[in-house]
């Protein structure tokens with residue numbers, strides 16, 4: 001097995017990581033973060049599971065990272081993402097696992113956001129020889145396919161100079177993610193058409209590395225059971241069409257599973273056979289954080305109202321210290337991610353481990 005240095009992976013190392021996932025029929029959770037609490041919880045969970053991991057932020061998550069009071073809302077989305085990425089660059093290698101740095105959905109109106117992030121990647125690359133991020137997503141799935149692919153091509157041409165990777169979306173993931181997407185989509189659009197995937201392959205494969213967020217009934221958010229019907233065979237059909245048309249190896253496409261929260265476990269497992277290397281998870285880790293903090297607050301109500309407990313006369317400082325209750329949120333994220341690493345079969349498979357360590361894991 002290939003071995004990589006721990007820390008942020010870009011370019012060839014990113015592709016090595018992704019190929020290992022596909023060959024080993026496992027995937028990495030891609031977790032949306034909004035601040036250092038969620039970033040550190042993801043790093044801790046990945047290290048504890050000896051798994052590599054993908055850390056990403058949405059434009060809203062990035063803006064939150066910069067601070068709700070940040071004077072300029074566009075700059076907040078840009079510099080918040082940069083700050084998040086720099087935080088990860090400083091810490092990741094010390095956690096002993098490999099980390100992919102990515103940004104989530106950018107639709108048509110957010111193309112300027114990606115352009116600005118590309119300026120930062122270029123400056124970073126000029127200075128250090130590698131970009132700040134491993135990859136970005138450009139989601140023009142709401143536009144027509146020709147526009148989607150023409151813009152994606154333009155973006156990938158710029159990225160390929162630094163050996164970065166582009167994630168595109170074909171078909172529509174149901175539900176809404178941070179203001180991008182819609183709850184009212186025709187049902188057939190919820191399933192990616194293999195012909196579109198073939199077209200994307202023909203347009204982008206020559207230019208640089210790309211991955212496809214394919215829609216196979218997946219939905220952002222968690223809805224009551226029965227609302228979502230996942231059809232992983234859609235992924236298989238797309239893979240087979242490209243394989244047959246161009247005589248490639250099995251599973252030539254690198255596929256991404258959006259809306260992983262609340263999905264049926266056996267469908268997740270099935271999708272791993274069809275070239276899924278990344279599963280996005282946001283809703284479930286958001287809930288975990290809230291639940292963890294909430295439980296603590298409800299159980300220690302007085303500490304969140306009084307500095308001296310009126311019932312016991314004791315100071316409550318040890319309970320309202322933010323390190324105590326924010327930690328409860330982190331621990332809950334870690335517990336939810338332990339489950340994700342198991343579901344995605346990435347536990348013990350970090351490429352930062354040597355063969356003996358991987359055997360023992």
Ligand SMILES: [Zn+2]
Nearest residue numbers: 173177258259
């Ligand atoms: Zn998504």
